[in-house]
Amino acid sequence: MLAVLKKEFKTYFITPVGYIFMGLFLLIAGITFVTGNVFSMSEDYANGTLSGLILVFVLAIPLLTMRIYTEEQRQKTEQLLMTAPIPTWQVVLGKFLAASLLFGMTLLVTVIFPILLSFHGRMEWPVIIGSYIGFFLLGCAFTSIGVFVSSLTDSQASAAIITLFLVLITWMIDFISGYMPQSNLSGIIFALVLALFLGLMVYNSSRNLTVSGLVLLAGLLVTGAILLINKEVFTSLITKSLNWFSLTSRFYNFPRGILKLSDLVYYLSFCGFFIYLTSRKIEKKRWS
Amino acid sequence: MIKAENLTKSYGRHLAVDNISFSIEKGEVIGFLGPNGAGKSTTMNMMCGCLAPSEGRITINGIDIMDEPEETRKYVGYLPEQPPLYFEMTVTEYLKFVGELKRVPKKQIKEDIDRIVNLVKIADVKDRLIRNLSKGYKQRVGIAQALMGNPPILVLDEPSVGLDPKQIIEIRNLINELKKDHTLIISSHILPEISAVCDRVLIINKGNIVASDTPENLSKRLTGSNKVYLRIKGEESAVRDALSSVAGAEHISVSPCQEEEALDVTVEAEGDEDIREKVFFALSGGKLPLLQMRPMEMSLEDIFLNLTTVEENA
Numbered sequence: 078m079l080a081v082l083k084k085e086f087k088t089y090f091i092t093p094v095g096y097i098f099m100g101l102f103l104l105i106a107g108i109t110f111v112t113g114n115v116f117s118m119s120e121d122y123a124n125g126t127l128s129g130l131i132l133v134f135v136l137a138i139p140l141l142t143m144r145i146y147t148e149e150q151r152q153k154t155e156q157l158l159m160t161a162p163i164p165t166w167q168v169v170l171g172k173f174l175a176a177s178l179l180f181g182m183t184l185l186v187t188v189i190f191p192i193l194l195s196f197h198g199r200m201e202w203p204v205i206i207g208s209y210i211g212f213f214l215l216g217c218a219f220t221s222i223g224v225f226v227s228s229l230t231d232s233q234a235s236a237a238i239i240t241l242f243l244v245l246i247t248w249m250i251d252f253i254s255g256y257m258p259q260s261n262l263s264g265i266i267f268a269l270v271l272a273l274f275l276g277l278m279v280y281n282s283s284r285n286l287t288v289s290g291l292v293l294l295a296g297l298l299v300t301g302a303i304l305l306i307n308k309e310v311f312t313s314l315i316t317k318s319l320n321w322f323s324l325t326s327r328f329y330n331f332p333r334g335i336l337k338l339s340d341l342v343y344y345l346s347f348c349g350f351f352i353y354l355t356s357r358k359i360e361k362k363r364w365s
Numbered sequence: 366m367i368k369a370e371n372l373t374k375s376y377g378r379h380l381a382v383d384n385i386s387f388s389i390e391k392g393e394v395i396g397f398l399g400p401n402g403a404g405k406s407t408t409m410n411m412m413c414g415c416l417a418p419s420e421g422r423i424t425i426n427g428i429d430i431m432d433e434p435e436e437t438r439k440y441v442g443y444l445p446e447q448p449p450l451y452f453e454m455t456v457t458e459y460l461k462f463v464g465e466l467k468r469v470p471k472k473q474i475k476e477d478i479d480r481i482v483n484l485v486k487i488a489d490v491k492d493r494l495i496r497n498l499s500k501g502y503k504q505r506v507g508i509a510q511a512l513m514g515n516p517p518i519l520v521l522d523e524p525s526v527g528l529d530p531k532q533i534i535e536i537r538n539l540i541n542e543l544k545k546d547h548t549l550i551i552s553s554h555i556l557p558e559i560s561a562v563c564d565r566v567l568i569i570n571k572g573n574i575v576a577s578d579t580p581e582n583l584s585k586r587l588t589g590s591n592k593v594y595l596r597i598k599g600e601e602s603a604v605r606d607a608l609s610s611v612a613g614a615e616h617i618s619v620s621p622c623q624e625e626e627a628l629d630v631t632v633e634a635e636g637d638e639d640i641r642e643k644v645f646f647a648l649s650g651g652k653l654p655l656l657q658m659r660p661m662e663m664s665l666e667d668i669f670l671n672l673t674t675v676e677e678n679a
Contacts, residue, residue: 080465084451093452157449157510160413161466162438363417365376 078163080180081171085145089179098140099183105133110190120198122191127208128332131325134180134216135244141176142223143237146355150231159363166356169224173352176220181213204334211331214344218324219244222352228358247324254319264311265300267318272296366391366548367412367518371421374407375446381407382574384421391517395546395551396563396580404572405552409522412550413443425518439467442516446523448507452496456487456506459495460513469514481509485539501532508539520550525558537561550596593641595630596622596657597648604628607651611643627656 089095106126113119113126149155158168191205222243227236255262276293283289303310318327324347327340367389374382382404384521389395397405410416412423414434423430425554430437451459457478464474482488485505490498495506524540525533540562543549553559553676559566560580568583576583595602601619608617608630616633634640641658648655 080462083465084462087458088451088453137393152450152452153445153447154449154451156410156443157463157466159415159442160438160443162435162468163466164435283427363415 078167078171078172081158081168082175085172085175086178089175091145094140094144095179098137098179099186099339101140102133102137102183103186106130106187106190109133110187114190114194120194120200122194122200122205125361126190127205127212128329130212131248131328135219135248136241138180138216138219138223138239138244139237141180141226142220142240143233144227145176145224146227146359147231147233155359155362159359164356165359166352169228169352169355169359173217173221173224173307173348176224177213177217180216184209184213184216200342204332207334207336208332209329210336211340214331214341215328217322218344218347219247221348222247224356225351228355240251247322250319250323251326254316254323257313257315257319259313259316261308261311261343264314265304267315268300268311269297270301272300366393366426367550368424369408369412369421369491370423372408372418372423373420374404374410376477380572382411382418385572385574386421386565387574387577389548389550391548394549394551394562394564395541395557396566397550397569398554398559398566399552399558399569400554403569405569406522407612409443409520409550409552409570410445413441413520414438415443415445422488439514440516441518442511442513442518443556444507444519444521444524446526448510450495450503450504450506450510453494455494456482456491456498456509460509462511463510467514474513477513477515481512484512484542485509486535490527501528503537504528504532504536505539508536512543517546517548518550519547523553523554524551525553531559592661593632593634593644594657594659594661595632595644595648595655596624596627597630597653597655598624598627599651599653601628603651604630604648604653607647607653608632608644611640611647613638613640614644624656631661 089098109129110122113129114122119125146155149158159165161168188209191200194200195355223236223240226240226243227233230236230239272293273296275296276289279292280286280289326343327343330337330340367386370386371387372382373380385404385408393439397408399405399655407416408650411418412430414430414437425437425440450542451462454462460478460481461474464477470476478491482491485508487502487505487509490502495503497635504527508521508524511521521540537558540549540551544562549562551559551563563580566576566578566580566583567574604619605617608614611632613635614632615635616631618631620629622629632640632644641660644658645655
């Protein structure tokens, strides 16, 4: 794993990708800082400047991950990784960590901004540190999506575009969720669709009709049981679930200085899930 | 050392490898021979754990490679058909990465690199970017990669494809060098390479093993009759008359040749009988000057064509 991490990290600086990412990110962060804090004489770094940067790295993360697996497939170096005496998930983890490390390093450079500000005003350090942690975790989650997408295709351009699209969608969930129907009925339908989807997914991976039927039945039973016990659960269920899934809505806890364990676990398991998906995708090639 | 039992691989409906079994002993040099798409690369990919067999199993030192993939992969160095090179690295950087990837201890990595660059003769380019190397050097870096960590088994898929004749000879010498301490499995459709270095040849066609023997035995087995090639100066009818008087000569075929007033003739004898002397006297009796005569051994190429076409007719 360490070997892959080192190699990927080095590759960022052998190829122009690392410099482009760092340069662009720091340039825009600098502009935001100068306009948002210096010219407007504001002390509000965490909520103003840092939160404003989310959009920038929504756009920049695809740059970081687009070549991470596509190049292996294009140059046929994948076979080297697949025949190496290490499990696939470690290879994927190494690649993910390399991208996260570069991203984290870039983020660390921007710490200079609040330090500069601290000479001229009173900084709320817990808030700023919290924001940085949140920012980093959010970036990791986006990176894990990017790594997964790059394992799906052997073209860098399509990997970048699809990643951008997915990351934008997760970012937009916050706006979309507000427009979802709020009634009990819609909640019930949503639960049923979810159960059906789960059943189909089980069928797709196991090709076993009985097991997937049982999963579907269990889903229906749970929905029915909750309907009898506590109807309130279904009120605006769609909005609630979308918000729970939203990567960014959780992020806004961090600039408030709230470091919740559940948020931390959410982000880490999000990354873990996508790393798992990626290694399954790679493993699948052995069986094609 | 390596054993394949009832190995089958299908891609959807297409059967790439069809129920083949073979076993390879320690220290052997095995050649996989077959036309493109015969299933050589698929078989090799399965041996290296890159592909999972649809059916059957492969064991290395008695361990099923699907049960303990990480453990068994340590024994095998693999050069795929297209060498897996990172073009943006230098040769040394690349070999170092491969060493780390294969979990070779740090100290040994340095020793391995020093030893291997000299063995495969890439010491003079070791600090250059792989992108800028010629095809022959790239191929050798690919072999160097397989050698990292000194695995007892080497699987080389078409090590000499796309190289010029001088480079092919160099690769062949290298393989002869590697023979000393490795079990080698080489695939190729460049036949002299296989017969020059291999102890045993497996001929694969359409996912099946058509033949498995030493190159010499294969040649003997398939020649069967004794063929002689002749170049004779004279008229076709006179040549035919003279040769048909030779006892045991069959299948006389005559074709024009580049030399003026001369003919290319092949004569096949019944059984193992050597008819060269009789042919000489018959021709000298007919006052037909003999310009060339040599016994025709079936080359591996002929065997190969013979076997694969026989397979097609069946």
